[in-house]
Amino acid sequence: MCADAPVRPEVILGVSGGIAAYKACELLRLFTESGHAVTVIPTEAALRFVGEPTWAALSGRPVATGVFDDAHDVPHVQLGRKAELVVVAPATADVMARAVSGRADDLLTATLLTARCPVLFAPAMHTEMWEHPATVDNVATLRRRGAIVAEPASGRLTGADTGKGRLPDPAEIFAFARHLLAGASVGENLRGRHILVTAGGTREAIDPVRYLANRSSGKQGFALARAAAARGAKVTIVAANVSLPVPLGAEVITVESAAQLRSATVEAAAGADAVIMAAAPADFRPASYSDAKIKKDAETTTWSLDLETTVDIAAELGRAKRPGQVLVTFAAETHDAVAHAKAKLAAKNADLMVLNDVSGGKAFGRDDNAVTLLWPDGTSREVALSSKDAIAGAVVDAVAAELRPL
Known part of the structure; x- marks a missing residue:
């Protein structure tokens, strides 16, 4: 007896009639290759850009096109449910x-009326259309x-x-959609x-062509x-x-x-409910900057660079933290990781520490990670190796x- 096949998340991909419809093919491929079951509902105008056989071949399913196709199944109700x-x-x-006016004159808009799941619109149009007061009002209403x-x-x-x-970018739409699911x-x-x-790593200039980085x-x-945006937050990234x-x-x-x-983060933090310090700022920077490129001397085999420490941004935010504001800091450690992370958690007055063990090249530049969450009361939680999106969901x-x- 065969084991039950895994349940595949049911996704509806609505495609409307714009030139960007061809990019939806890439989005569909991302969904299907990651194990999602996708039903494509193109509008009549969309089919002028990408034909029905393309959607069927990429999704592995018949394409839903009209409210009168398979009318006995009431497709717009069944698909939405x-x-x-x-x-x-x-x-x-x-x-x-x-969608705003509640029209149901094709299968896509009728399905939107019956769907009770998250709905994501990814707009594409000319700038003048996006900025028109009618579109602005419609977006606000949705x-x-x-x-x-x-x-x-x-x-x-x-x-x-x-x-x-x-x-x-279709890959970004897909990543966001997975967070919604x-x-x-x-x-x-x-x-x-x-x-x-x-987010990211800072660069500290040595001369016009060189810098220190991580x-x-x-x-x-x-x-x-x-992850934060998918849960409804207003999100600012520095x-x-x-x-x-x-x-x-x-x-x-x-x-x-x-x-x-530091400057951008301190300014933005003034109006934030939570600050998640996932960037890797440099701990040191050159003590002086050369306006001209430093030349290599053929007779010199060594060269020294004087460094000075940078400001501890997380500690500064911890000291200025408002009542009710949440501060999350990250620690990338290679040795005695937990002990160092706990010390940083206390020193920075943070509410949560995310510990990364980066020994052996782990974490940096990869699509997966494993972290330990640490709280000031001594509580900890291991988040096993998984995608960085999954790690993000746990942290958020x-x-x-x-x-x-x-």
Whole structure:
């Protein structure tokens, strides 16, 4: 007797009629290859850009196109009831307008009326359409009703036009969607909260072409931002030298040095309910900066560099912490990790410490991680090796538990 097959999360991918419909093919591939069961519902206009055979081949399922197909099953009701997540990508101004007005003149909008799961709209349109008062009002209405409407990306649009309105990166939509599915039992427990996340590693200039840096990629910080946004929070990221797509639902402030990271973080922390210090700021910086490139002397075989310590940003935030504000710090350690992390937790007046054992090249630049969560009362929790998105979910849930009720 065969073992039961694993239950695959049911996802509806709604595709509306914009040129970015071709990018939804990549999003569909990401869902299916990661084990999700996807039903594609394209609008009639979407089928002018990508044909039905393409959606069927990529999803491995018949494509749902009209309310009168298989009418005996009442498809819009059945699809809406069994869906665990609905993603509309691209979401045109027209589809969002029809969703706001409660129209049900095609299978996609009818299904949106029956779905009771999280709904994510990923807009794509020209800048003028995105900024039009009608679209602005429609987006606000969808968000007020509980739908998640991502901010479109900026970049090349159709023709020679550039500006805000580009479909967010499919990989970023997928990563955000997975957080929505993983957090379905948690819900939007951070709605109304402002979460500040720092990410990446700083660079401390030696001369115009050289700098001191570390191996932090920013992946864990960006995953934390996604997890917080998926739970309804307003999210600000202070990113130091991160080359990753901007997480959906987050505002990014870019910095380079530890001094810049400190300035931006202290300013943003003033209005944040929680600060998650996932960045890796340099502990040292050159004591002096050379305006000209330092030349290598053929007769000199050694060269010394004087260093000075940088400001401890986390400790500064700990001293200035408001009543009710939650501070989360990270410790990357190679030896006596727990002892060092506990000492840092106390010294920085933090509410939660996330310990990374980075010995042997672990954590940095990888897609998975294992951490230990430490609290001031001595409580600890091991989070086994898993994706950085899963680690982020565990940390953000711990933050939500620390926050005082609104």
